[in-house]
């Protein structure tokens with residue numbers, strides 16, 4: 001069974017995970033503050049799973065008691081890190097593909113073609129019909145070739 005309401009907080013030492021979890025559509029904060037305590041507090045308050053390479057966090061009482069879920073990432077390599085997360089939590093890599101901003105973690109909003117006319121390159125406008133906009137940073141997303149490249153990468157995160 002796939003758990004659909006998982007949310008994450010990604011430690012700065014495994015930052016690449018944030019982008020890929022957002023690509024899949026999982027609400028993911030990227031923690032850049034200092035002090036583990038701040039990350040732990042946010043995770044507890046918002047019900048987020050911590051992803052980290054920091055063994056200290058794993059020894060905290062809130063984690064060992066099971067009140068807070070944290071995953072100790074084993075590898076240095078982003079692909080293997082993603083494989084570990086996907087396998088451990090049985091994540092759906094196609095969960096809500098490309099539904100949140102990769103920069104801001106905000107849900108994207110649909111935009112019609114005319115609305116983005118002057119904001120995307122002409123060749124994109126001529127070939128794409130569906131667009132999404134981030135309400136925070138106003139970046140426009142569309143299903144171009146980079147989407148396909150990301151989809152292919154997502155496939156490789158699944159266990160063999």
Ligand SMILES: [Zn+2]
Pocket residue numbers: 101102103104105106134135136137138139
């Ligand atoms: Zn944004």
